[in-house]
Amino acid sequence: MLRKLLTSLPLVAALAVPAAAQDFPDRALRIVHGFGAGGNADTVSRIMAEEMSRTLGQPMVVESRPGAGGTVASGYVSKEAPDGYTMQLMVGGHAVAAALYKELPYESVEGFTFISTLGQFPFMVAARAGEYASMEALVEAAKAAPGSIKIGHSGVGSTQHLTGELLALRTGAEFLHIPYKGGAAASTALMGGEVDVVIDTGTVIRPQADAGVYDILAITSGERWPDAPDVPTVAETVSPGFDVVSWTGIGMPAGVPDEIAGTIRVAVHDALAVPAVSEKIASLGAKPSPSSGEEMTALIEGQVAVWKDVIESAGIEKR
């Protein structure tokens, strides 16, 4: 009886949905990202594509359309047909771009159907070992001698840069923000003593901290991070309510039918549940974080608002 019921279930389900969704997907899908081949975005795309093509039963092609901080790819994807066959691997930079660019060839929130976040990761505030006793000590030192403490960041308008500016705004401490070409260059400058602090992801900071070269003063997420439970948050030390995480996620052009978006969302969540996939994402410094479309939309909307405010207040040149 039970067996009979179970076998009939798919049939019932199939009758309930329109024909288009029923056949979806019946050809190859594409996952577009806006960064160079071989980078983190590319790697995550390939890991997801491999697993999702298995569950969806169709090949999945990774397409790199690099340029202008990922906005070239976002502009491209937002204009593609909302048929579910084109999706984009997005990163936290999507929310930054919405605040940083004077005009973009797409609507950052309304132009997309957000499927799910894949991974979230915090930033770490690091200094050379023994330099500052705590996050509080750093902020006090900065307040005592405004503009004397140098924060190296991975580029003007990067999330790392904006996080440093936000820290200054929220605490009232004044820092000197020094741009480098990428987190590795900023980290080298910290080692060599050219800057005093670097705010960057765990992949840049953790190896140095594990070797005793850096102290991690604080972490930027609202709550303590499961990977580093001993590290206090910025919120609990110097700036209550401080909460910055970056993320990767999947988005599609606006107007994808709910059933199709649902199919993709299930495939994404299934992929994230595979240990090999979640381990690889964790090795890149992120916490696997399947979400609903609404949660991802709210995350992006919230970040766009925060970054708009930071860019305005810090007087960062818009592009």
Add this chain to the structure above:
Amino acid sequence: MLDQFLLGLSVVLQPDVLIYAFFGVFIGQLIGVLPGVGAITAISLLLPVTFYLDATTSMILLAGIYYGSQYGGSIASILLNLPGTPSSVVTCLEGYPLAQSNRAGLALFVAAFSSFLGGMVGVSILVLAAIPMTVIALKFGAPEYAMLVILGLLAASMIGTGSQIRSFAMVALGIALGLVGADATTGYYRFVAMPELADGISLVSLAMGLFGVSEVIRNASQRAAVDAPALSIRMRDVFPTRAQARSLVFPIMRGSSIGSFFGALPGTGAAIASFMAYAVERRFSGTPAKFGKGHLPGLAAPESANNAASQTGFIPTLTLGVPGDAVMALIIGALILNGIIPGPRLMVDQPELFWGVIASFFVGNIILLMINIPLIKLWVLLLRIPYQKLYPVIVVMICVGVYSHRTSVTDVILTLVFGILGYVMKNYRFEPAPVLLGFVLGPLLEDNFRRTMLLYGGDFTIFLTRPISAVLVTCSGVLIVIGIWSSLNARRIAARS
């Protein structure tokens, strides 16, 4: 030190690891020959393969592609005037004239052998002095980089074979082209006529256009030269004479030292190294007039420099876990996916990996030499293909190569535009090499100069109060004085005769 190196050798001499080392340098070599397809493209394509290999083997494979491509890059530069990287631009300067005067085999042999020696010197430095080199590299801050680049630009202004004014003008053009894109200090968009230019002009498309495409146009416009030259490919002509070999000893030693030093500086090293080596050879040569016409020391020194640099380039990557350039970043990415986080503890925590990779460089360079020498005959045969058949293939390959870098059609169109520009420049005796140098070094200078000003509150004296920077300023001063003195001298001699 020796114990650890032997441990490394024992890792790399396992048959399965050895096969991947061979595979890596072989692919690198092939990729290097293809115009425009760089190590980045090859490594990112092979990255998924490394998911199934252990960390040491992946790293040996990927690193092999990297330094193997340096060898390969010289082949296309010598035979076809097609530099794939800024360092092989210098190889074109002497290599291509050699090939055109029917000495391609000799040029390839000298390039391969100096590359080998340079690579070996680089590996030795890596084994013996990785830690002290790291300490020095960390002392290079923004002021030092800014002054180093000025020194590089000055040295390079002596590269042009024509007049100094012309070569300065070309450096300026290169700097101007390098300005396109987002300003690193403010993020402001400069000369971004279309969104595709937001990240600047691609180095590959500039190099391929100015050198490769312009050469194709030039040959196409000279009907008489269309017949393939009669070629001698006797093995005897491939080896240098005893006198030639002797004349190369010091250039190779100087080139390897310059390359080893500059390579260890994250980010900047390799590009400057071969230009510096070339400029030094020219400056200290008894016969500077021979340069630019196929002078062997002018080929050997930069070749040994860029290969030494590509080995010592691993110093910051291996000792600090900080990638020196985009290729290193990819290699580190592969390690991370293998669950190994490279950092200062790599040498202690993963001695097999650390020393295995270094030993693989040693073995890889020997393999490269062994592949290269017998292949010389084959490469020279390539020149027997009539131009009208060879060149269309080259143009297609250039387009594919340029496109593969950033998957951008704009880059391909720009390559053709630069090709026409290069052709016009050649007709008016303006040389392309200084353009490329300005393009690479200009943004580095601006970036580091402005960072210095930001860091030290606009204080110019910082360049003189920091010791390394002061030494570099002094070297630049000496170069200027020598330059003025020798040109005055030349004028006096000219007046006397």
